[in-house]
Amino acid sequence: MDMDANAALVMPCQRLNCALLACGVSSLLIAAGTLAVTLTVYRVRAPVMTMNAISLLTDPAATSSSSSVLTVVADVSVRNPNAASLRYGHTETTVFYRGRPVGRAAGPPGTAPARRTVRMNVTVGVAVGELLVVGQPAGLFLRDVAAGAVEVATRTAVRGRVAVLGGAVRRRVALEMNCTATVAVADMSIREQSCRQRVWLQ
Template identity: 50%
Template sequence: MSTDTEQATPLAVGTKRPDNDEELPAASMTRRRSRLQGRCLICGGSWAAILIIIAIVIVVLALTVFKVKEPVMTMNSVTIEKLAVNFGAPSSSSSQLFAINMTVVADVSVKNPNAASVRFGASTTAIYYRAREMGVAYGPPGTARARRTFRINVTVDVMADRILGDANLFDDLAAGSIAVTTATKVGGRVRVLGVFKHHVDVMMNCSITMAVANQSIVGQNCNQKVRL
């Protein structure tokens, strides 16, 4: 009697079917998070690029259009309002044979070629006779607007007692002219785009020959020096 051997068929392992109600919301949240991160990266990159472009534009403007240029100082005129030479015999109170009274008015202008305003401080003007200081005057501060000219009028009262001891003075007076030199200095500050600050000093030395008879200027030569 044959015995039928029944082969045992293994039972299939049961698998859990995905629960669409649980996995779909999680996948959707992941995709939303990824899109949000991508948008943030794009937005941040755009702002960074804009800031870099603005910085480049500012630097280019500062080096080209708003580059600080040298102001130009000009001695427009030097006027002698009073030049009196009095000769006389020495008195008991003074041993001087002659006396000199002189007032000099200097009209100076500073041209600002920059695209920004320049604020100037008080100016200093000194007059010398053969390297001896005769007088000093100070001009008021002011502002030279962009591509405009700033005027400085200075009145110097000459202290003649400082030069009466010079042996060359009488010879110059007898020759009819006096040679003097003037030194004018003014400092300022220019601000570019409200950010960059530059200090500037403008100095000018002039050699002036003045006629004693009619108190006029017969010769003038000026040199300027600018320090940025």
């Protein structure tokens, strides 16, 4: 009778151990699955900035060539590949001629929805008189104009933040697009253009 009693006690203990083991394994599997989802779906990815076009306009109302204004319009897109919105502050675009800044403008802040692309235009006014000053003393700007083409560079910077998992994971994002473009003087069209993007995640 004692042996039968001991056996009756051992069986429930074994079943309890099996149940606890099964619960532990299930918890580990759930934790591993949650971690995998967090590292894949909710992992913060770097946004992608694209320079769609750079267009240039002149002010026909200007009374002289030195007082005229060259308007540079940067058409930029930002694609947000994340599962959460990207909130960004004021965008800043700077125009350079021969390595020196000749114009700067800021665009409004905004939000790029999850897995969407937003498009923004930033307009920068550049005084031709400023180009003449930069091209001194050798008259480089006038020489470029006489040759029929002027090379300019632009830099567009966007800074924002992505928050996933209800704000539990926050990453700061900084994007910078650097472009060089050759402008045909005859019709102010872009003859050549090359761009390079830089991204920082913090």
